[in-house]
Amino acid sequence: TPRVFSGIKPSGGLTLGNYLGAIKRFVGMQGEMETIYCVVDLHAITVWQDPAELANATREVAAGYLAAGLDPTQSILFNQSQVAGHAELGWVFNCVARVGWMNRMTQFKDKAGTNAEKVSLGLYAYPSLMAADILLYHATHVPVGEDQKQHVELTRDIAAKFNHDFGTAFFPITEPVIDGPATRVMNLRDGTRKMSKSGESDMERINMTDDADTIAKKFKKAKTDPAALPDTLDGLAGRPEARNLVDIYAALDDSTPEAVIAAYQGAGWGRFKPALADLAVAKLAPISQEMSRLMNDPAEIDRILAQGAARARQIAEPILKQTYDIVGFLRS
Numbered sequence: 361t362p363r364v365f366s367g368i369k370p371s372g373g374l375t376l377g378n379y380l381g382a383i384k385r386f387v388g389m390q391g392e393m394e395t396i397y398c399v400v401d402l403h404a405i406t407v408w409q410d411p412a413e414l415a416n417a418t419r420e421v422a423a424g425y426l427a428a429g430l431d432p433t434q435s436i437l438f439n440q441s442q443v444a445g446h447a448e449l450g451w452v453f454n455c456v457a458r459v460g461w462m463n464r465m466t467q468f469k470d471k472a473g474t475n476a477e478k479v480s481l482g483l484y485a486y487p488s489l490m491a492a493d494i495l496l497y498h499a500t501h502v503p504v505g506e507d508q509k510q511h512v513e514l515t516r517d518i519a520a521k522f523n524h525d526f527g528t529a530f531f532p533i534t535e536p537v538i539d540g541p542a543t544r545v546m547n548l549r550d551g552t553r554k555m556s557k558s559g560e561s562d563m564e565r566i567n568m569t570d571d572a573d574t575i576a577k578k579f580k581k582a583k584t585d586p587a588a589l590p591d592t593l594d595g596l597a598g599r600p601e602a603r604n605l606v607d608i609y610a611a612l613d614d615s616t617p618e619a620v621i622a623a624y625q626g627a628g629w630g631r632f633k634p635a636l637a638d639l640a641v642a643k644l645a646p647i648s649q650e651m652s653r654l655m656n657d658p659a660e661i662d663r664i665l666a667q668g669a670a671r672a673r674q675i676a677e678p679i680l681k682q683t684y685d686i687v688g689f690l691r692s
């Protein structure tokens with residue numbers, strides 16, 4: 361049976377990239393398939409997280425999911441560290457994955473930068489834990505942004521190698537789901553880098569909790585070229601910042617880049633940017649209001665996460681037990 365799994369790290373405040381590339385699409389899959397969504401706190405600590413901020417960010421990511429329409433009675437929503445099977449299966453997969461595979465991961469190279477000797481071992485092993493997150497539930501579909509494609513492909517490689525090594529068909533070969541106009545929302549200051557929670561400057565991203573003035577200011581200051589919007593989408597070739605703003609508009613408006621260009625052909629940034637800011641505020645303000653309402657009742661968020669974790673464990677435990685049997689671990 362088809363089953364969806366995906367996650368978001370509580371490594372900072374949620375961005376417009378997380379909303380359009382992940383949360384909005386996750387909510388859209390709800391009801392069509394069984395859906396399991398996680399706040400992946402084990403992944404967050406691959407880089408240093410202040411403990412109090414980690415707890416707060418975990419609740420904020422949960423609030424983001426809920427405020428955007430995730431229904432905790434339909435979907436399973438929980439934080440990763442409450443289900444021990446993630447770490448347990450992650451270890452088994454550390455012994456299946458090859459060091460050479462990890463060395464090819466571009467996200468590790470980006471995040472480690474020039475300091476690869478000093479980053480945590482966890483950051484290096486991260487994709488193997490991500491494979492465990494997905495396969496612990498035998499998930500068949502993983503909606504992610506474009507930046508996670510390589511990790512989902514690695515998950516397929518790990519499943520295939522496990523199946524081959526142990527002569528089984530136990531783990532499914534998962535499909536990445538990367539669709540829609542906003543699978544890679546770019547940084548507002550540099551159209552060649554993606555927007556990230558953990559990016560250096562707050563001006564390079566829109567946060568889901570930014571107020572209307574901040575959103576307007578950030579779009580106003582967003583880097584663009586001097587040319588007006590073209591008559592066709594082809595006219596955006598080689599203009600990454602312009603293309604990004606058009607894609608963001610399309611995704612927020614449930615439209616297409618073609619339709620946005622048709623509506624705004626010939627418009628200058630002085631017209632397009634305020635229209636984009638108004639649209640973003642119209643879509644994000646109700647969500648951020650609901651997020652702050654939810655954040656006023658942390659006990660309720662914790663209760664939802666604990667209930668989700670209990671449901672997740674029910675699916676995960678038999679799969680982990682069977683994995684241990686296949687590997688040959690004794691248990692009474």
Ligand code: ATP
Pocket residue numbers: 366367368369370371372375377378380381382503504505506507508542543544545546554555556557558559
């Ligand atoms: P960090 O900088 O800490 O890695 P992040 O913003 O990249 O944070 P993640 O928690 O790593 O967020 O990713 C959560 C989900 O959001 C993933 O599915 C990822 O592909 C998606 N995502 C992240 N950034 C973008 C973006 N700029 N555009 C579209 N999707 C994105």
Ligand code: MG
Pocket residue numbers: 556
């Ligand atoms: Mg990321």
